[in-house]
Every structure is written in C-alpha cells, then in structure tokens.
Amino acid sequence: MKTAYHHGDLKNALLDAADEILLSKGLQGFTMRACARLANVSHAAPKHHFGDINGLLTEVAMRGFDRLVALLQNKMQPVMGDLHAQMYAVGLAYVEFAEAYPEHFRIMFRKDLLSYDTQSPPRQIAVTYATLTNVVLRHRGEPEISEIESMASLNGEVIKDIFMCWSNIHGYAHLRLEGQLNSIPEETHLKILQENTQRLSDLVQRRAA
Amino acid sequence: MKTAYHHGDLKNALLDAADEILLSKGLQGFTMRACARLANVSHAAPKHHFGDINGLLTEVAMRGFDRLVALLQNKMQPVMGDLHAQMYAVGLAYVEFAEAYPEHFRIMFRKDLLSYDTQSPPRQIAVTYATLTNVVLRHRGEPEISEIESMASLNGEVIKDIFMCWSNIHGYAHLRLEGQLNSIPEETHLKILQENTQRLSDLVQRRAA
DNA sequence: GTTGCGATCTTGTCAGTGTAAAAATAATTG
DNA sequence: CAATTATTTTTACACTGACAAGATCGCAAC
Numbered sequence A, B: 001m002k003t004a005y006h007h008g009d010l011k012n013a014l015l016d017a018a019d020e021i022l023l024s025k026g027l028q029g030f031t032m033r034a035c036a037r038l039a040n041v042s043h044a045a046p047k048h049h050f051g052d053i054n055g056l057l058t059e060v061a062m063r064g065f066d067r068l069v070a071l072l073q074n075k076m077q078p079v080m081g082d083l084h085a086q087m088y089a090v091g092l093a094y095v096e097f098a099e100a101y102p103e104h105f106r107i108m109f110r111k112d113l114l115s116y117d118t119q120s121p122p123r124q125i126a127v128t129y130a131t132l133t134n135v136v137l138r139h140r141g142e143p144e145i146s147e148i149e150s151m152a153s154l155n156g157e158v159i160k161d162i163f164m165c166w167s168n169i170h171g172y173a174h175l176r177l178e179g180q181l182n183s184i185p186e187e188t189h190l191k192i193l194q195e196n197t198q199r200l201s202d203l204v205q206r207r208a209a
Numbered sequence C: 001g002t003t004g005c006g007a008t009c010t011t012g013t014c015a016g017t018g019t020a021a022a023a024a025t026a027a028t029t030g
Numbered sequence D: 001c002a003a004t005t006a007t008t009t010t011t012a013c014a015c016t017g018a019c020a021a022g023a024t025c026g027c028a029a030c
Helices: A010-025 A032-038 A045-050 A053-079 A083-100 A102-108 A123-140 A156-177 A186-208 B010-025 B032-038 B045-050 B053-079 B083-100 B102-108 B123-140 B156-177 B186-208
Strands: none
Touching (some): A010 A045, A010 A053, A032 A045, A032 A053, A045 A053, A053 A083, A053 A102, A083 A123, A083 A156, A083 A186, A102 A156, A123 A186, A156 A186, A156 B186, B010 B032, B010 B045, B010 B102, B032 B045, B045 B053, B053 B083, B053 B123, B083 B102, B083 B156, B123 B156
16 A cells, blocks of 8 residues: 555656646746655656656646546536537636646647647547537537547538637637737726637538528 | 957857757757857856846747748738738748747747746837737728837727737647647648638628728 | 565666856957 | 956856666565
C-alpha cells in the first residue's frame, strides 16, 4: 500500500500538483521538479510515469479537455430545446473555461508541447470534437455521432459548418485570453458573443434547409 | 565602430539571430544564450539590450507584427476595389503568416511572454489593429483611421464587426497552426476560408446599410 | 514461503539555463 | 585629455531536464 516508496497513486498526485502549480504560478513556474516537490517525491520520480516534461504536459492537457467537455455539456444541458441557446452555451463555456484555466487552455492548443499523434488523437480530443460536432448536427436535424465514430463519416458541408463555428468561438476566446480585446468594455463582451453565436446558429440552420 | 567590444548594431544582430533560431529550432531551442552564441557575443550581452528573456521575445514579437502587417497590405493592395476580395486577402495573409512563422505567431499571442502594457500597446500592435479596422471601415463606407487614433474614436457597431471578423480569421489560423484541423483535406482549406470571408464581408456590408 | 523479477522511487550527476554583480573596454561628452 | 556613460565580458549561483545506477517494494511462479 502506501509506504515511503510506492506512493500508490503517484501519477494522479503529480497531475493534481501540476494543476495546482499551473493555476498559481503559471507556466513559468511549472517544472517537473516543482511538481515532484509538491507531491513530496524525489525530483526524478515523475520520469517513470510521464517520460519527459511533454509527456506530463500532454496528460495535463487531456484532463483539461475533460474539464472543457464537462463544462460544455453542463451549460448546454438546460437549453437542449433552443438551438441558438445551445450555440451560445458553447461560446460561453469556451470563454469561461479559458478564463478559469488560462494556462491549461494555452497548453491544450500548443502542438509543440503535446506528444500525441495528430492523425489519431487521444480519446479526450475525440470527445471534444464529437461534442462540438453534435451541436452542428442538431442544428441540421441530422443524427448525432459518438466519439468512437470518426469525423470521416461526415459530409463536407457539416465539416465546414463545424470549423466555421469553432474557429469563431475559439478565436474569440483566444484573443480575449491573450489580452487583445481589452479595448472592449466588459459588458460588451457578452453581447458580442450573443450576436456572433446567433449568427452562427442562423447560418448553420439556413444552410441545412 | 566595429571592434571586439562594441558590436555596433548588436541589438538587431541579436534579433536576427532570434528569428533564425525560432525558424530552425523552434521555441524549445530558443534561449538567450543561443542567440548570443549565434551573434558571437558573450552569453550576458543580450541583457543590456533586452533586460530579460521576455524583453527579447517582446521585440521579436513586434517585428512579427511588422511582418504580418506588411503581408496584409501586400495581399490587399491589388484588390482594393473588391470588398470581399479584401476580406479574403486578410484571411489568406493571416493563415500564410502563421504557416511561414509559426513560432512567431505563437509568441505574438502569448501574453505571458510579452512585457508591454496591454492598456497602451506598442506601435506595431496599434498598426495591426488599424489595418484590420480599416478593412471593416471600407466595408461600411466610413472614413479610415490612422494608427495614431485610438480605437475609442469608433462606435460600438464597428468594434463588434472588427472583432467578429478578427475572431473568425484568427481562430481559423490558430486551430490550423496547432494541428486541430488536420481532418480537413488540404484543398478544402481555401474553400472554407473563401466561404467564411464571403460571409463576414456580406454581414459587415449588410449591417452598415 | 521464498525466490526472483519487474515496477516504482531515490540518489547522484551532468550539461545547460536565466539572472545578477563586478570588472573590462570602448564611445561620448565636457 | 579627463570623466562619465554605454557596451560587453567574466564570474558566479541556483535552478532545470535528463540520464544512470542503485534501493525498495509488489507480486507472480514455483
């Protein structure tokens, strides 16, 4: 069980430590050794579980995608009847996630920090894709997909719609996170998001008709 | 003049070295000491010109914004008569810049790496803003602004239009850069960009009417 | 059981990093 | 030419990621 050696659940303890450090000190203060210190293990302990620092960051990012999906579904769940409200919920969840976990958000979209095959992405990313895709599919009145099914099963029009919506929402969240929208007064932000998602929702519905 | 001490133009030499390292080794291999080595000076020489590593990265990023603006204007210049072609040129320039200078693009939008006051951004960022803003103003048939004038001189509708367009284009370029759009076949990318910018162009024109 | 083996963790080490302080050298100013 | 300032080097330090070798533990096979 739990002895001096053999922590028992060191991997998750290290990931929790990583989250905590990212939230408090940011990516600057984030080091493998700092994670090890916070988990009360030696500096080389993480190596066995994650290989190198990119391995650690990859798993941190995947837990980030898990949180993002949870937030997305949480915000959409009460408004499943209203298509525009769904799209708005996606935008809202996205922006709020970026604000709550800024460093996680950055890491999740840093190809150079993540070590997974971009051609066959891990489960968490597939689930994120599927969640966003299903919003579009509901708009179009088409059957939803599970995260197991590949995007290849979708026709070109759907894919275009997905990435049109996603680009818009992602770009807004990203620019906002990085301080490029500071000239916008705070109360205007929600209005912009509302209008943008309204337009996206309309466009996707109209295209499907 | 040029002696063993007193390089003469060390600052620019270091920035050139920084560009070269970013293009060849990426942000991972980018260190102050590596830049110093490439410029044939001691490892502490950059300190006097840039303070710390964020100071160096900030100036690297500003030169990146210069290049981005140059590319934007270069692509728009032949199509100033066609509004949609202008918007498409913006999207194209943005995507091409991200592809040609991926690490610069990342750094330019990393608040944690840049040390400037986000409330009063440096000239290069103001010029970028102004360039994008003027595209929208031309769509609306309103007089253009110079980079000296603040965004505060614009009404709320214009600001919404700007950031709607920018979010879309930026998000697309960013997701593409970070490998999140790899499921899209290569030849489809330009079509999506074309359709998206067409819609943005239409929306902004219609709103102005 | 106990023997062995693989998984897990520690210790020690190495080259490399950013930053600071002090010294050395050059350019500029008076 | 003297003094001051700007630029660069040298030296030093604490820290990092990675590696190798060893210590300890869990567990399966016998």
